[in-house]
Amino acid sequence: MAGQARGKVTVDIEECKGCGLCVESCPPKCLELEPGLNAYGVHPAHYTGHDCTGCGICFYCCPEPGAITVYRIKAKAKTPAPVPAQAQGGEHAAAL
Ligand code: SF4
Ligand code: SF4
16 A cells, blocks of 8 residues: 555564564555564564554554554644635735
C-alpha cells in the first residue's frame, strides 16, 4: 500500500520473541521478521521503513512490553486557501 507514512515503528530486537503477531496484525503489512537471529535465537520483527500509519495495532498485540515503540508523525498544518478579493470587500476594501 503506497502513501505518505504517518507513523514509524522501532523494535527492540533483544526484547522481541519472534512470535510474529505484529507482522500478522499490521494492516499495511509493513512489518516483517528479520532473517537473522537475536539473543533468544528467534527471528525478530523489524519495520520495513514504508507505509506505517501509526495506528498502534502492533503495539497492542505484542506480548512483550517495550519491544515495540510506535511514533506518530504530526500532520502539517494546512495552509489556508487565499480568500478571493470580492470576499474581502473588493479591490477597494479598507486596509487594516
Ligand atoms: S503502527 Fe500500525 S501501521 Fe505501523 S507498523 Fe504498527 S500495525 Fe503497522
Ligand atoms: S509481536 Fe512483539 S514479540 Fe511478537 S514478533 Fe512482534 S515485536 Fe516481537
